[in-house]
Amino acid sequence: MSATHLSDNQRARSAIFKRLREIPVSPLPAPDVQAYFRAQPTVLVQSSANRIERFITQAKSWRTEIIEATPGTWQEYVAEVVQKKSLQRLLAGRGTSFSEGLNRALGNKLSWYDEDLSEIKPILFSETDAGITTVRSGVAETGSLIVWPTHNEPRSLSLVPPVHIAILYASDIVETLFEAVSTQNWASGMPTNALLISGPSRTSDIQRTLAYGAHGPKELVLILIRDDVANTQARA
């Protein structure tokens, strides 16, 4: 930045801080967010079994397509989705816990997000039918997915392709966003990008009519792997 900018910024900064600091304001108490969420009825009453059911109901209300699968069979369900929606080009991140196995199950159909965005842009914007990503946690209260993009799974993978296929283990479903933020201690090391995703992209900007696929994915398919003990027989 130029020297004039530095001085302008200094001038503005010190003027603003001067105005703020010359006002005697005594500090007010911090909110007890923890106490508030601990007192919430959902947290107090609900058991973890119907937590997953509630997650499913909520997620469906945002038009997330949910496919329940078992740890042994879930790849087949992905293959089924790919076939049913006739998805040609699939993009995923290399080196995740599932990528190699899934690629085999799909007959080596996966393409990898290996290059920098600037190089992969044409493929990402024009030729990719679906992006496949892992999900860090699910939120039962609102049916949301917590996605932390990484250098393997860049953030545009869950954003640009028209279909987002997300893979979540049922045991990773928490009750509330607050539970995830606090028990996973997010504040001690935030990633460049952390996302809460609830359904496919949408808008009501034209006469309040809900339409999907505004700018992000038009469809969100969630493969929910029922690794929770009580439900191993799900859809098997």
Added chain:
Amino acid sequence: MSVTEHIVRPEDFKLRSRESVADPKLRGNFRGAMDFLIDKRAAQFPDNATFTLLRKVGETTRKHALSRLPDLLDQLEINLQRLGVNVHYAENSADANRIFLEIAKKHHADMMIKGKSMVSEEIELNQAMATEGIECIESDMGEYILQIDGDRPSHIIMPAIHKTKQDIAKLFSEKIPGATYTEDVDELISMGRSVLRDKFRDARIGVSGVNFMIAETGTIALVENEGNGRMCTTIPDVHIAITGIEKVVEKLEHVVPLYALLTRSATGQAVSTYFNLITGPRRVGEKDGPREMHLILLDNGRTQAYREEKFRATLQCIRCGACMNHCPVYTRVGGHSYGTAYPGPIGSIISPHLLGLSGTRDLPTASSLCGACGEVCPVGIPIPEILMRLREAARNNSDGADQALRGQASARKMLEALTWKAWRILYSNSFLYRPFVFIATRLRWLTPTNQAGWTTSRTPLRPAPRAMRELLAQRNKQREKN
């Protein structure tokens, strides 16, 4: 693209509202939209007790943050710089626009793709960049519709609420090359989507607003449904975020209840499609995300609202729009009448600080003081009280204890002030009051039927034939007789 034809000024509020009230189509659009939003919000807060509890947390969070504002800004800045974010301060719109221009020039950019940002409306970024030959393209569907029509937002959450789908169908068929007329909303949205996709892909600079900033982590949070905010902050090489200095909270956990309040109050959703937490630009080894990130922190009169305790709560606002959805005046006059970036009750309490009271002095009077705004505000801002304080400030000189606001007493009228002074003397002194009442009741037939502003829409005032005191005395006499 012409924007000038729609520029309105807050000075013209009364004129514009009279026109709007006389426009049945516009009134119908707003009534329908507001009823829709009111119902959706109500479904999210089925009982008042739950709302009150959550609101208390939200209010405490915002009050706590404001009480430590300079410290939190310091902490935020340190954390942002550690992450490699360029932090800029802007005292006013000119400062902010200059910063945008410098960044654009540095990157030889003649186009920026924008997510929704009310602060960018406040500084009139698009107009300022246009004069420098830089095009700002709005990517929020509502904002995009308005931009290609040379129109302006009339609501802070649903900017194109005043347009019908027929209006938009016609507009798209005229303005988007190759588009045919259709009233199918899905088709209209996909037209907008495909035009804007190319822009996301090609833009060097993405611009966004900010919903919350977190001091302890240097994070900015964006709340949206469409995904255009994610696009603007992910695809272009440079990301510029702009917001007001008041949007900071201390801890990450503090945004969780605020987020719950925001989406529920704004559109009646338990969550938005995306809650996007950004902590710095792209890090080493990452394959996407902006390589350069800027945050512009704007004052533009906010420190004036901060200065006096009686106005400070104005800055608690999380821009949910619930106050306008529930405002009987806003619903009838529409968002454009206000002539400011922020319409409705929140606009009436914030605009006087941003623009000065002299131009905006009519806005605090645009309220029946029914109290609906204060009741629904998710962070407990006493909007009706603040409106009254601004009315007072517009009509009276500062009492000495408080510093004068910009434009203080600009609505003061000599005759009115004298009248009230006389009234006060008369009504606080019984030796003057009694003969005055006697004469006023006896000479009531002399009261003029044309009483300046009062009689333009009301029946004339007239003293009663007898004063209450006289009537009581009479009645007591009667009783004694009986």
